[in-house]
Amino acid sequence: MTRLAPFQLHQPDSVEQATALLTELGDEAAVYAGGTELLLLLKLGLTSISDLVDLKRIPGLDTVSVDEDGVLHIGATATHRRIERSPIVIAGWPLLAYVEGRIANIRVRSTGTLGGNLCFADPHSDPATLLLTLDARVTLGTGTTERTLRLDEFLLGPWETALERPELLLSIDVPPVPAGAGMAHQRFHVHERPSATVSCLARVEDGRIAEIRLAVGSVGHLAVRVPAAEAMLIDVPLDSMGEVLHAAGEASAVAAEPDTDSNGSAEYKANLVTVLVERAVRDALGRAVAR
Ligand SMILES: Cc1cc2nc3c(=O)[nH]c(=O)nc-3n(C[C@H](O)[C@H](O)[C@H](O)COP(=O)(O)OP(=O)(O)OC[C@H]3O[C@@H](n4cnc5c(N)ncnc54)[C@H](O)[C@@H]3O)c2cc1C
Known part of the structure; x- marks a missing residue:
């Protein structure tokens, strides 16, 4: 494995700032959350970029909450570990908590995010399969625009999603599990x-x-x-x-x-x-x- 090539790190504190950076810096810039996929690709020399836009400093993008309709909202930068340990997820979506708790190892789960897992669109994903049966949706946005897609509309193929640059994944939205299921x-x-x-x-x-x-x-x-x-x-x-x-x-x-x-x-x-x-x-x- 080679060393990381030099890059410029940006740490925006809002979605608007992050997407403005992507627009300004062009195709040589990439966003990252946990970096468990992207930094590995960079170290292996499988991709190269001049600028990295870190999403982890954006307040509120890592929260896990339930709205008044009982829909679970998982912020895009919530780590697997946070989801696995969330009392909200354990109470309402226990299998999701269980599956998140068995991904990879504690190191990957503590830094890797569910958002990064879905945006990377590696076919070898546990949560993608589970979330399809939960009828999950994803919210994408730039800070000024927002749209919601079903997960099967978002995942288009291996390493391919419906994200349109400079759009970011903002949240994964999971309806309540039907009573008695x-x-x-x-x-x-x-x-x-x-x-x-x-x-x-x-x-x-x-x-x-x-x-x-x-x-x-x-x-x-x-x-x-x-x-x-x-x-x-x-x-x-x-x-x-x-x-x-x-x-x-x-x-x-x-x-x-x-x-x-x-x-x-x-x-x-x-x-x-x-x-x-x-x-x-x-x-x-x-x-x-x-x-
Ligand atoms: C050793 C190892 C074992 C693993 N085992 C499993 C397993 O058993 N099951 C499983 O399902 N997965 C497994 N994984 C995959 C793991 O779940 C992902 O690596 C992790 O979730 C990726 O999240 P991240 O935040 O680190 O992504 P990053 O590396 O930060 O980003 C991945 C990609 O998504 C993009 N991206 C990230 N966040 C956003 C966003 N909000 N909006 C737009 N684009 C975004 C980045 O630009 C990049 O292209 C494993 C990974 C490793 C390294």
């Missing part, structure tokens, strides 16, 4: 980052699956919801779902478009997804029934 997140990893992630939210009424949300990530280019598999499972009686569940797992594997890489072959990952979907759905349903 059970949730599960399955991850499998060969290396540090996950090689397969499956998340599920499910609700049961009168012994049948009344609501189901399923997402698969980390096996292909993008974390995706799998509506075809969700449609197969909806209204299925719990006591006779075995075959349908296996078919839904296979449909999820097709929708996730696994590719062959150092984590395994596409065929291997498809089998993995089929198994993890079955486990995630059973876990989520078990938790829903136990409520």
